[in-house]
Amino acid sequence: MASDVDVDLGRLFESLRRDWLRIALFAIGITSIVFLLAALATPRYRAETRVLIEAGESVYTRPSTADDQGRALLDAEGVTSQVQVISSAEILAQVARQLDLASRDEFDAARISLLDRLFIMTGLKNSPAAIPPEERVLQAFREKLTVYRVENSRVIVIEFSSEDPVLAARVPNAVADAYVASQRAAKQRSNTEATDWLEPEIADLRERVKEAEGKVADFRSQSDLLMGQNNTVLATQQLAELSSELSRVRAARSAAEAKIETIRSAAGRGASLENLPDVLASGLIQRLRERQVELKARIADLSTSLLDNHPRIRALQSQLADLDGQIRAEVDKVIEGLETEAETARLRERELVDQLNQLKAESGRAGQEEVELRALEREAAAQRELLESYLTRYREAVARGDRNYLPVDARIFSRATVPAEPYFPKVIPVTIAAFAAALLVMAIVTLLRELFSGRAMRPAAGEMQPVEQVEMPADRERGKPAFPAVSVHHAGDLEEEPETAVEEKPAPAFVPSSSPLGEVHVEAAAEALIATGIGRAVFVSPEGDDAAATAVLVAREVSDAGLRVLLVDLTASGAASMPMLETISYTGITNLLAAEAQFADIIHSDLYSECHVIPIGTADPDRAMRGLDRLPIIMNSLSTAYDLVVVECGPAEAEALARLMDDDTQILVSVLDPADSAIKAARDELRQEGYDTPLLVTPVGHFPPPAPPGRDVA
Structure with a gap:
């Protein structure tokens, strides 16, 4: 088991107090060098000019076609494009010639230092003499010039640095003036090119408009298209009027025929024709009827005093008979008039139908000619509109050129002034920063040296608490722990044991065992797991937790082969994770x-390999046992993330392994003493539970890696 160490902060920072003189001398030396370099450095001055990109046209003089161009110039892409225009070689070369920058030493790139000569001789740098003088000046110019757009604005900053403060102010102002002049010249050139192009185009368009309007007039005279009201062809207008007249005649003819049919129907029924509306409407019949009524009234009056054969009564009756005859004659005339009216309407209808058919044919022909006429008129109108627009633009361009009114879409609103102080070098701030940095670097170097020497390390204080035992389900039912509880104490509480010399010799990759059990070495077990592609290896240690080192060695061997390996420690004492971690007090599976x-x-990560490890943990065992049903889900998740999951179960019984098994699991038995009866008993128990024959693995001949400083290898 490894002994833990802590950092003695007091001893660590004591090294700063002990080496303060060396730290101070180093900081003062570095500060002096920086101060001399800053004091001897050539001062540089910086000045800037600001240009605003805005539409130079007013609302009164802006051309009608300038809206889209103005919007494109004022957007973000347009302003960025103007930045590239300002820093173009044409403008920079113009300013360089204007200010005679080639005569200044700071723009003479042909001067070569000793170090540059060495680089040129070795081929690491090209000779400036091979570059044309103007190109060398432009190259130095670009290195000192900075042109950028202020974010979220249409302001462009032209910044220049130089050894001469006056030149630092003159250059950005000259660049801005050259840019504005180039924009004005570009507008003048564009305006001249526009007038030169529009003049012949207008002359050509005039001929085309004249020709198109002549075609319209010729076609109209040849086609005899007469226009009526509402700008419609006369034939079409007459056709509409004739259709209305035909409808009216047909209505009159239908009404006359209906009247005649009514009279004939009344005559057929023997009804009196005198009461018909058309008969009653006759003025003569109305007067005869009135005379008839008067005669009947007189006869009635005389009948009261005279007999029917009286001459006066007979005379009156004779007059009444004459009136009846006149009324019947007048009725016959009315009926004859209705028949004549109906016949006249029929004749008029036939005449209108003939005229309508003639107008239809004429209207169709006129429609086709009208379509062609409209096409000619559209062509003439298009040519005329184009000519008018060209004339408008031409007059605007000529007027602007004559009056020299070509406003630039840029304005210099802040000119550079001669800077009073250099921006480089800042001697005092640089010296203070160098002193602070030198102190910090030397202090860090001193602390690291103290740490690496081991003088600032001390044993960890306190004693580690024992790890509680963890029971498997089968053992809980039997009332005994599957894994015995062990206590891990601080290394300082243990007596030093005499070192035993062990002869180191390399172990073979696979050594057949003479034991009747047929166990294999760690290397052979690792090769078997890699070759078969097993995703989970469950180790059982019937001889106790001391045999858990076999699972650790196999996991490290497979990890060294390049696979992602995780070891899960399910022993009660944490024996599998002890050799892999600094302490067993890490959070783990419980x-x-x-x-x-x-x-x-x-x-957690293994201290001696790329293998990962999950220790037994620090949770309460009883609370952990309540979540034991989640163990298969946890194991499946780990198998998905790693190429191989090694589970060390300690001296667990076969029936307790059910939650750890799946279709891609290999059971291995750790063997320290092949003669131990527990090995054969465990193998037989696994077979009785239905598992395949386990692979017996022995760590004999395999030596763990050396421990790092301050640690023992468990």
């Missing part, structure tokens, strides 16, 4: 069963 921890809390 904490997970008791719902006190998660998987990430109980999985």
Whole structure:
């Protein structure tokens, strides 16, 4: 069992007090060097000019086609594009020539230091002399110039650093002026190109408009398309009017025929025709009827005093008979007039139908000609609209060129001024920072040296509490613990044991055993597990927890082969996890069963291999036993995450292994003494429970790895 150590903080920080002089001298030396370098460094000055990207046009002079272009210029991509324009080689070369930067020493890249000459000779750096002078100036210019866009704004900052404070202010102002001038020149060039292109296009369009309108006039005269009201073809308008007239005539003819049919029906029934509406509507008949009524009244008056044969009564009756004859004659004339009216309506209807058919044919022809006429008119209108738009743009471009009104979409709102103080080097802040950093680095070096020397380490204080025993279900029923409880004490409480010389010799990969049980070595068991691809290996140690080291050795052997291996310690004393961890007081499987921890809390790393281990844990055994039904689910989850899960059960009985088994499980029995009767009994018990013949593994000839400083190998 390994002894634990702690860091003695008092002794650790005592080393700082002991070595304070060396730390102070080192810090002062480094600070002096930094101070000299900062004092001798060439000061550099920085100045900046700010440009605002905005639409230069006013609402009164903005062209009608400039809205989309203005929106594209003012968005984020447009402003970023202007940053690239400002830092373009054309503008920088113009400024370099204007300020004669090639004559200044700080832009002369041809000066080569001794170190640069060495790099050039070894081929690690290209010679500046091979680069053209103008390119060298631009290269140095770009290194000193910074152009960027202020985030979430349309402001572009032009920043320049130089050894000369006046030059530091002149360069960004000159770059901004060159950018504005280039934008104005670009607009002037665009305006000139537009007028040069529009002028011949307008002349060509005028000819095309004239030709298109001539085609419209020629076609209209040839097709004889006369336009009526509402801008419709006359034939179509006449067709509509004639259709209305035909409907009216047909209605009149139908009404006359209905009247005649009524009169004929009344005559057939022997009814009086004088009471018909059309007859009564006649003025002559109405007057005759009135005369008839008067004669009948006079006859009635005279009949009171005269006989029927009286000459006066007979004269009146004769007049009444004449009136009846006149009424019948007038009725016949009315009926004849109705028949004449019906016949006239029929003739008019036939005439209108003939005219309607003629107009239909003429209207169809006029419709086809109208379609072609409209196509010609649309072509002429399109050419005319295009000509008008070109004329408008041409006049705008000519007016802007004549008046020299070409506003730039950028404005310099903050010009650079000559800086009063250099931004580099800041001698005092750099010196203070160097002193603090030197103190910190030297203090860390001193502490690490004290730790690595072991002088700051001391044995861990206190005594570890014994680990309670964990019972398997079958053993709980028998009333005895499956694993005996053991106590782990601090290494300082134990007496030193004399070291026993052990002759180290390499163990063979597989050594056949002469024992009748046929056990194999650790290497052979690991090779068998790797070759068969088993996902879970359950170790049983009938001889007690001392044999749990076999499972540890097999797990490490498989892990060294490159597989992901996890060892689960189910022994009562934690014997399997003792050689793998610094202490057995880690959270483990009982904490997970008791719902006190998660998987990430109980999985720990082996100190001597890439293997992982889950110790027995620190939870209350009785509470952990209540969650024992979750053990198969836990084992399945672990088998999914690892290539091999090794479970050390200690001296467990065969019937207690049911929760640990699945279809991909191999049972192994740890053997220390093949002559021990418990080995054969355990093998026979496993067979009786229905398990396959277990693989017997012995650790004989296998030596554990050496312990790290301050630890013993269990």
